[in-house]
Amino acid sequence: xxxxxxxxxxxxxxxxxxxxxxxxxxxxxxxxxxxxxxxxxxxxxxxxxxxxxxxxxxxxxxxxxxxxxxxxxxxxxxxxxxxxxxxxxxxxxxxxxxxxxxxxxxxxxxxxxxxxxxxxxxxxxxxxxxxxxxxxxxxxxxxxxxxxxxxxxxxxxxxxxxxxxxxxxxxxxxxxxxxxxxxxxxxxxxxxxxxxxxxxxxxxxxxxxxxxxxxxxxxxxxxxxxxxxxxxxxxxxxxxxxxxxxxxxxxxxxxxxxxxxxxxxxxxxxxxxxxxxxxxxxxxxxxxxxxxxxxxxxxxxxxxxxxxxxxxxxxxxxxxxxxxxxxxxxxxxxxxxxxxxxxxxxxxxxxxxxxxxxxxxxxxxxxxxxxxxxxxxxxxxxxxxxxxxxxxxxxxxxxxxxxxxxxxxxxxxx
Ligand SMILES: Cc1ncc(COP(=O)(O)O)c(C=O)c1O
Numbered sequence: 001x002x003x004x005x006x007x008x009x010x011x012x013x014x015x016x017x018x019x020x021x022x023x024x025x026x027x028x029x030x031x032x033x034x035x036x037x038x039x040x041x042x043x044x045x046x047x048x049x050x051x052x053x054x055x056x057x058x059x060x061x062x063x064x065x066x067x068x069x070x071x072x073x074x075x076x077x078x079x080x081x082x083x084x085x086x087x088x089x090x091x092x093x094x095x096x097x098x099x100x101x102x103x104x105x106x107x108x109x110x111x112x113x114x115x116x117x118x119x120x121x122x123x124x125x126x127x128x129x130x131x132x133x134x135x136x137x138x139x140x141x142x143x144x145x146x147x148x149x150x151x152x153x154x155x156x157x158x159x160x161x162x163x164x165x166x167x168x169x170x171x172x173x174x175x176x177x178x179x180x181x182x183x184x185x186x187x188x189x190x191x192x193x194x195x196x197x198x199x200x201x202x203x204x205x206x207x208x209x210x211x212x213x214x215x216x217x218x219x220x221x222x223x224x225x226x227x228x229x230x231x232x233x234x235x236x237x238x239x240x241x242x243x244x245x246x247x248x249x250x251x252x253x254x255x256x257x258x259x260x261x262x263x264x265x266x267x268x269x270x271x272x273x274x275x276x277x278x279x280x281x282x283x284x285x286x287x288x289x290x291x292x293x294x295x296x297x298x299x300x301x302x303x304x305x306x307x308x309x310x311x312x313x314x315x316x317x318x319x320x321x322x323x324x325x326x327x328x329x330x331x332x333x334x335x336x337x338x339x340x341x342x343x344x345x346x347x348x349x350x351x352x353x354x355x356x357x358x359x360x361x362x363x364x365x366x367x368x369x370x371x372x373x374x375x376x377x378x379x380x381x382x383x384x385x386x387x388x389x390x391x392x393x394x395x396x397x398x399x400x401x402x403x404x405x406x407x408x409x410x411x412x413x414x
Contacts, residue, residue, distance in 0.1 A: 002309040004376040007297040016359040017382045019372040022340040025232030026377050028293035038289040067285045078292040079239045081299055084214040091275040093238040099224045100129035102278050105251040112197050113164040115140045119152050121174035126203055151179045158192060165198040173206035173338040178330035180338040183217050190219025210310055210339035212303035215241055230339055232294025236287030242275050254280035306376055310339045313374035313383050324391035329369060340373040347400050353407035354399040360386050
């Protein structure tokens with residue numbers, strides 16, 4: 001198994017076990033130095049930093065880069081390899097919400113049809129955006145409910161696609177279920193929606209960094225995601241991939257996406273490079289300094305190795321926790337399992353709080369689901385220790401009876 005712990009800064013205290021990669025990955029060791037470089041570049045180069053700064057990112061340190069070009073530079077050199085995409089297709093974005101709003105503001109996808117097919121595991125940044133634009137420009141959202149097992153009803157998704165379908169928007173990994181949609185299914189969706197002239201949009205936030213995504217094999221026209229989770233970025237580190245040849249003119253393009261921004265033309269003229277049209281106003285460059293430090297670690301280890309390691313660690317955790325009486329709620333088969341596993345256990349929120357007191361960081365949902373993701377920074381020994389602690393807590397049942405004030409209070413983020 002992989003143990004890349006030394007590539008990351010250990011959380012406090014030193015014996016802590018961080019199992020919440022699905023919320024925010026550990027900080028890569030190189031992040032503080034990158035942030036120092038931002039400060040130094042700003043101080044030394046001032047306005048000229050927009051044109052050129054030393055290339056701290058690589059892979060070719062002599063390749064020119066400045067704050068103006070950084071969103072596409074990182075897109076080409078780090079996001080594209082992460083997604084198996086060619087250069088020229090990816091650009092950094094502030095968040096998925098912005099990308100969806102921008103995409104939905106483009107008239108081209110809706111020339112023939114107005115239907116947007118979603119599943120009920122769509123993240124609010126997707127789901128709410130579609131609803132907001134629906135009333136504005138007359139889209140028709142159609143949500144395909146989950147099947148009786150709580151997972152995406154794949155047959156129903158395929159059956160829903162027709163001549164009126166403009167977009168099908170699917171989560172590569174369900175954020176509540178941990179279900180990974182297999183490549184062959186996504187390909188079948190892409191083929192069907194393309195036959196009707198529509199587009200496949202994939203929200204890959206929870207697949208990014210833990211799974212070797214292949215956008216061409218999926219047939220995705222648009223693939224959005226962020227680096228906050230397994231890829232250990234932070235806020236402002238989202239991205240979009242746009243299939244080569246996709247012609248879109250988002251109405252939300254800002255002046256950073258203008259063909260000739262410093263002409264300050266009275267009317268908008270979109271940049272010839274379509275991905276640049278997904279830029280709005282002035283890019284927040286500070287978060288881009290550390291954006292790809294985690295990606296660098298994962299690409300060096302190899303995404304196939306990262307995926308194999310994640311499966312081995314979740315295999316181990318599932319075996320141990322099922323033996324302790326917890327019930328697996330996320331998919332078991334490797335081809336549908338993501339980095340996150342979800343287990344059903346009574347009073348999962350209390351169990352999670354008790355584990356936190358022991359510096360074992362998991363999370364809970366709806367008081368009955370415990371979520372964890374042993375990842376590359378967790379040693380096999382940490383996985384064993386965490387599983388043992390959970391098994392012991394469940395065996396004694398003491399956590400069920402602790403008074404509420406004996407447990408750490410949860411914050412607004414869970
Ligand atoms: C599936 C999915 N999409 C998107 C996001 C984040 O969206 P945004 O970048 O708009 O905050 C998350 C965050 O957890 C997510 O789970």
